[in-house]
Amino acid sequence: MSGASNPDRGLRIGVDLGGTKIAGIVLDGDAAVCAERRIDTPNGGYRETVEAIVDLVHALEQDVDQAGLPLGVGTPGSVLASTGRLRNANSQCLNGKPLGADLASALSRDVRLANDADCLALSEARDGAGAGHSNVFGVILGTGVGGGVVIDRQLITGRNGLAGEWGHTCLPWQTSAEARQPPRCWCGLDSCLEAWLSGPGMTADHVRRGGYNLPAHEIVQRAEAGERLAGATLKVWLQRVARSMAMVVNIVDPDVIVVGGGLSQIRWLYSEVPKIWAQHVFAESIDTPLLPAAHGDASGVRGAARLWPLSE
Template sequence: MSQYYWGVDLGGTKIECAVMARKDNRCVVRKRVLTQSDKGYVHILQRIKLLIDKCVEVVGEYPDAIGFGTPGALDPQTGVMKNCNSTALNGQAFDKDLEDVLGTKVILANDANCFALAETHLGVVKRLKPDAEVVFGIIMGTGVGSGLVVNGKLINGLHGIAGEWGHNVLEPNGAPCYCGKNGCLETVISGKGLEAHYKNLAKKALSLPEIVKKAAQADSYAQHTLTRLIEKFGLAVAQVINIIDPDVIIVGGGVGNIDALYEHAPKAIERHLFNSRLETLIVKPDLGDSAGVFGAAMLVK
């Protein structure tokens, strides 16, 4: 068995590879290249091959398997990618094409799944509750993604969307979502959703960090936007807890950086719980932007 395990995080603008030491989970190589997705699907495959070859030059051996974190999911029923915001991947047999180009075994998982897996084994869950049975990882940034880890292993599900949370409807008469429904979580509590709500109230556009700053300065529209975030987050998270009863919920992404969420969301969650009190830990991640690529590598460890 190789002394290393490999992961690749495929993003819309960059592709990142990490080579990890099997004995201590230390990252020994980490490199990035631009995705250049505007040049098409075949070019993305070539960029990945270039990145792998760069890492091989450093460690001196070729991987026998590589885990990939992807911006969508591989549909186990059809064998092709779906729900990718890097649209060139949609409808493609990405795993098979990667194996042809790279000449090695490939395992794919959604990037939010990789986030949850890494924080479970290498990050905040390992630090705070290493005996956790059920972990739910959320990425609340431009969109909303999530992943589910049970007994240390990813749960993928029949359709490859187990743990998916961002496209459950929160406001049936809400804003249209790219998925075709209205009022999805992603349209309500993502960074873009919060910015859109503030703009609708204040009639001017601000970035999410600016809204948070304005709320601290007693801007009523900004305060309303954050209060709404907390209430809607509480309702949506309570539904997750009522179904899967996780030990830990990790909240990553730009929205996850809002301190008020951790201060006030527990009360908002408790109002909707079947259980009488909230005991699930609601925490920030430890690994930052390393989580995706480290989690991808753990797919093949």
């Protein structure tokens, strides 16, 4: 195969570990995809998850006929710098586990780990919707909610590995009704952005206002079809997204905010949120672009591969 005949093309493997799927790709030095695979995330737990990633890496290496390639992994949660163990992952079987060390041992190579939203931000800043901008904030709005900061094409992790940990900050500028009934986040805190803005968060909010227990995409479909209650749920969700992003603008004032995750497909985000967030930023108006991820679902896995520099 071509991989064997040209071993210097800078191949890197990226793996995006999600709650339901594990995606893997091989990128070459020009950021072109040489191989890609997708498997179901095992239900069994941590050990099965490690074994599934190891098998996926070996399969990708067979696809390109090379072994020992650098591996980057995007995961939920973050890596505690002092121990190398994961924390804050909504796939809770990962918490407290040294995923990087276990993969490095099983695969006999160095492994770089980063939060999935960090991977999205890195990918989009390098050659996606944030390309050409110095200060990129990437967010994931999906089953979980997270953020990542890339400055001058470099991922910012922060002293405590917490940079961009947007999803587990408190919903800002709360109404009295929101303050009276704060949803409990799985992390143990009340009123986290993840509890308000994730797909399950939108569903819970819809149920609180008397609606059916529907997945977020169906609530949006019903809102677009003119159903009043679904429309109200979507409208309030957009207002909360706007407040939450205004907080980011006040702190890091990014050149662009890029959105990934399943809820990034809600087109109202891009038309409505920029109309609302100016009410909350410390300025009369702002012109920050709010854009969907150019690489769509593939942003996380591309960013994971990019945890190792390409030859660009």
